[in-house]
Amino acid sequence: MGIRFILMVNKQGQTRLAQYYEWLTLEQRRALEGEIVRKCLARNDQQCSFVEHRNYKIVYRRYASLFFMVGVDDDECELDIMFHLEKAHFMLEEMVMNGCIVETSKANILSPIQLMDKAH
Template identity: 25%
Template sequence: MIQAILVFNNHGKPWLVSFYQRFPEEIQQQIIRKIFHLALKRDDNICKFLGGGSLIGGSDYKLIYWHDATLYFVFCGDSSESELGILDLIQDFVETLDKCFENVCELDLIFHMDKGHYVLQEVVMGRMVLEINMNEIMAHTEAQNRLEKSEGGLPAAPTRAASTMKNIGLPEMPWIINIGDLKIKVPNLSQFV
């Protein structure tokens, strides 16, 4: 099973991170730094398999990475995963991002982080590989893009939320709610509707 997926640049700045085990943020940052230093020390002509999986889950885990232009794609998997299978999965993931962003670069992951995470979730979810067919992933991504455009995207969300609340017919809220000794004044929400 896959334990973590990390995408960072040549300077160690993470752009796409997905840990499938809970770690405090401080520990996650340490793990990313250590993995970055392990991958950075290696020449591009050397094997893409690292033994630093103990940073994440123990000696049973291994790191498989791919260096593409200014980005490192690192997957951590356990011994049940094939190193070549994971390397192929990384290549499929990178090719899908290339197709999605027309030659993926750091700026794509910075300004379209949601799309990068969506593609990642189409490939791997809950530590399991879901899909490796690039055409299926792209079809789902394009359907998601169409849905977001039809809903007006993120800028239209407050307006949609307000109109939804208005249309569900909730009773008028009292201006002051008394709970024992506690009095809560409810603000006038009509300005948002």
């Protein structure tokens, strides 16, 4: 299936945005978020940005005071993300500017990337 959830968490561990692409109860979401946030925030800057947790691989990155965490299927290959890291950065730049969310429309975020892909 691919991406299962996306979290934006501040450095105090509070979830600021959570989007799920699979059904979980509120209690399951809270427990999962708490476990993942504790695990990711405990890591230092020298450790890689990939963590395995339950049946997920978590890819996370800190930008200013926010952590962006993406949960993918355990069998989803992180090489897909690593080989397209510039696209991931580009999407975040389209969504967030100076720590503020400026765009939430999937179509608007992806259209410049689709144009770049057509140009190649």
